[in-house]
Amino acid sequence: MPELTDVHAAWLPPEAFRAIGSRRARVLGGGALAETVHDEVAAACARYGGSVERTGDGPCDLVLALTTAGPLPPVAAAVLAEAGPIGEEGYGLARRDGVTVVLAGGPAGLLYGLFHLVRLGEAAFGPARPVERHEPAMRRRMLDHWDNIDVHPVMGQVERGYAGGSIFWRDGVLRHDLTRVRAYGRLLAASGVNAVAINNVNVHATEARLLTDRLGEVAAIAAELRPYGIRVHLSVNFASPIALGGLPTADPLEEDVREWWAATTARVYETIPDFGGYLVKADSEGQPGPFAYGRSHADGANMLAGALAPHGGVVHWRAFVYNHRQDWRDRSTDRARAAYDHFAPLDGSFRDNAILQVKYGPMDFQPREPVSPVIAAMPATRLAVEFQVTQEYTGQQKHVCYLAPMWRELLGFRPWGQDGRDVAGVVTELVAVSNVGDDHYWTGHPLAQANLYAFGRLAWDPCLDPAAVLDEWIDLTFAPSPEPLRGTLHTMMDGSWRTYERYTAPLGVGFMVRPGHHYGPDVDGYEYTPWGTYHFADRDGVGVDRTRATGTGYTGQYPEPWSDVYESLEQCPDELLLFFHHVPYGHLLHSGSTVIQHIYDTHFAGAEEAAEMRAHWDKTAGLMDPALHTRVQELLDEQLRCAEEWRDQINAYFFRKSGVPDARGRRIP
DSSP states (O other), X not given: OOOOSXXXXXXXXXXXXXXXXXXXXXXXXXXXXXXXXXXXXXXXXXXXXXXXXXXXXXXXXXXXXXXXXXXXXXXXXHHHHHHOOOOTTOEEEEEETTEEEEEESSHHHHHHHHHHHHHHGGGGGSSOEEEEEEOOSSSEEEEEOOEEEEEETTTEEETTOOSOSOSSEETTEEOSOOHHHHHHHHHHHHHTOOEEEOSOXXXXXXXXXXXXXXXXXXXXXXHHHGGGTOEEEEEOOTTHHHHTTXXXXXOTTOHHHHHHHHHHHHHHHHXXXXXXXXXXXXSSTTOOOGGGGTOOHHHHHHHHHHHHGGGTOEEEEEOOOOOSSOOTTOTTOOGGGHHHHHHGGGTTOSOTTEEEEEESSSSSSOSSOOOOTHHHHOTTSEEEEEEEOXXXXXXXXXXXXXXXXXXXXXXXXXTTOTTSOOHHHHOSEEEEEOOOOSSTTSSSSGGGHHHHHHHHHHHHOTTSOHHHHHHHHHXXXXXXXXXXXXXXXXXXXXXXXXXXXXXXXGGGOOOOBOTTTOOSBOTTTTTTSTXXXXXXXXXXXXXXXXXXXXSOOGGGGSOTTHHHHHHOTTTSOGGGHHHHOOEETTOBOTTSOBHHHHHHHHHHHHHHHHHHHHHHHHTTTTSSOHHHHHHHHHHHHHHHHHHHHHHHHHHHHHHHHHOOOOTTOOOOO
């Protein structure tokens, strides 16, 4: 196991292993991941006085075993008979006759079972526990890194990253010491993640060479992540046959192009036999793609899927395709429609190992968006939903914004109404943009670690309660966490997403951020630009008309009942009103407030809640490492400053537009 003394331990501090490390343990089964499990248990036992063995029939307190490990101890055999067949990544857990038993269907399951024991702590060794079966809901639980090898002059080394530089590269070369990469893999495995794409989807010239003459760097990273069951994926440039292969075209239907990809992919697998596959951003924001050749996105994805198929790999093809040179004067063009318009007609055209990666909403990782209609429109296509753990639009890891409640709400959305499947039941994979860098605390803001942890947990089980996941993270990270600290952290973080929503763009309209870097308020920052992110506020009202009757027709992309719910001004949920409708400032919400008064009230309330967070944090002084406390204190000061700036700019803007004063008489600049 990796030993790091100069990096924060996040949710795997030594104390979290005390319960396991003080027991007599037996680890049964062979292979690299079983060896990882043994080493983890052995390290804990060396620290806390327990013992671990690979064979023997003496008394023990804990058995961790593969179901294929040969003759099992009687207590484990009895648990297996009751548990029945267990999947490759799954495990069964029980406690009987004073022995805690974890049985796994495969080596990865043994690893996940170990980390489940870490979460349980002493509770795993308490009274008898009936057999529990644990299996991941999502086949692939993946983090995408937007890391560059070189420092980009505008976007930096990690695009939309807020935690320092890359953990993989430094000064244009692979880091000499990759111990931290292995530690990262350990953290991810403990949350349930099993795949990582290591480089930016905007693939620049240097990074494109990771596919060819810099492939050894990918292999070195894969070697560090492999002991924790994580497969490496690579973002590739669609025009690689031109840039790297010297071909005159990247047309996906040209035989020379297909042969180049097949040969290149074969070399990748010769170097990295367990390579996961490719991630592609094409025909989007300047990236090359099949449109240049009159081909469809299915043509492009299927070409790469064909090259990967003989090796068991997959291609993740992003559905983030839209016109970023839109005429702001043209209200008939709607960026929100783009993904559906491009991809829904292609349903059933993609190969089985081509996965369409769809952002959770139709725009761009906003704090509040409706669920993308693409998710319900492609039943014959494998889909992955894409979240953003990095906080591009949710405070950039300067603000406390625990995102798991938003993700859980999105995963639980039922596109066909209450009798239909939810989003988690439609998609086969969950993907998110990572928030990790080379910062001491991994995520810049120490409390932003909770989002990274929660993503993995919800990808494993989308039905988990975000509040319970938050408590897991607190108990592990601050172990042993005294109740005052535990309670204060929970109070601060559990509602922080809604707090952030309150003091930023109102009622689902989105954006209103400073262009380019996207931090802080600028109500009209994107209003007259070609990016398609408008609010259309004037003296009479605000919002985007996306109805079928009078607007862009976007509501028609949803199945019933939501197409009619969103179409109807009377039925549309308040929190999405301005996404779907342009309304007068005096329009009455379901809450009983007018739109303009809601804007004033929520922005005053959001800033007040940010101040309360800051006050709560003062109570935790002396309950943790002083350096961590100071880091969070400084960031909370910035959050409060920024929240007040949002409050004042939004309220002043709409007061000046509407001329309607605050009914409560509060000062608006």
